[in-house]
Amino acid sequence: MLFDAHFHIIDQRFPLKINHDFLPKPFSFHDYQSRMKPYLLIGGTLVAGSFQEGYQEFLIDFLSHQAKNHVGITTLSDETSDKDILALDEKGIKGIRFNLYRSMAQSPEKLVRFSRRIFDLVGWHVELYVQNSRLVELEKYIRQMPKVSIDHLGLTREGLGRLYRLVEKGVRVKATGFMRVDFEVLDALKKINDICPQALMFGTDLPGTRASRPFNASDLNLITTHFNESECRNILAQNALEFYRIKPASLSEKASSPASSSNKRACWPIK
Secondary structure (H helix, E strand, O other): OEEEEEEOOEOOOOOOOOEOOEOOOOEOHHHHHHHOOOEOEEEEEEEOOHHHOOOOHHHHHHHHHHOOOEEEEEOOOOOOOHHHHHHHHHOOEEEEEEEOOOOOOOOHHHHHHHHHHHHHHHOOEEEEEOOHHHHHHHHHHHOOOOOEEEHHHHOOOOOHHHHHHHHHOOOEEEEOOHHHOOOOHHHHHHHHHHHOOOOEEEOOOOOOOOOOOOOOHHHHHHHHOOOOHHHHHHHHHHHHHHHOOOOHHHHHHHHHOHHHHOOOEOOOOOO
């Protein structure tokens, strides 16, 4: 079974922002489903991209139709009211993403305060799109956030040691975007898993905007051929289910449904 902990939908029915002269091509939920047909998919996390910053409509629409075993990760201003945050939580949004890759719109102190506020209010965590190389300046602030994950293994070889230190302190890591990093992916996966078996959460990062290539079966095979069955179960589903507060009991109907399991591969090596 696979819980896709990180994917994007680019729906032309909803607003998009040009980000650094880039506007992604459309990628509908139907497109996503077509790409994921070979896998026994039990749910996933729809993540707001930089080209959707501040927009909630596409997330709310998606979750209203695909709410079971799916959650949304949004972007918000720290000026958003408690009332609005509570309303978004009711609709299935369960975390917030800070894009620190190219710039930082707010001071790290403000991000810490906002992360604490949303955690205390609705239990939301923070997902960081940030290079490991920037952890030298940000590590002390990340340690002050109540609940955090870092996207795409942190992207850079520089600063990997700091990422490992954060994992020791409870930070989770998205095993996503393998084509985006500048280091040996398998070595990093093994190191993170050795430090904390609950840390890694696999995601497809589909459609792979601005990446050298999109997700393919080799990304999954890297995990299924180098980790044992228990480790695979954690990395491919269980860790994310716990992190996103999805109760495993809610999966029983889907996992046992003939429509869900027929002609699906259970995420083991695929050629």
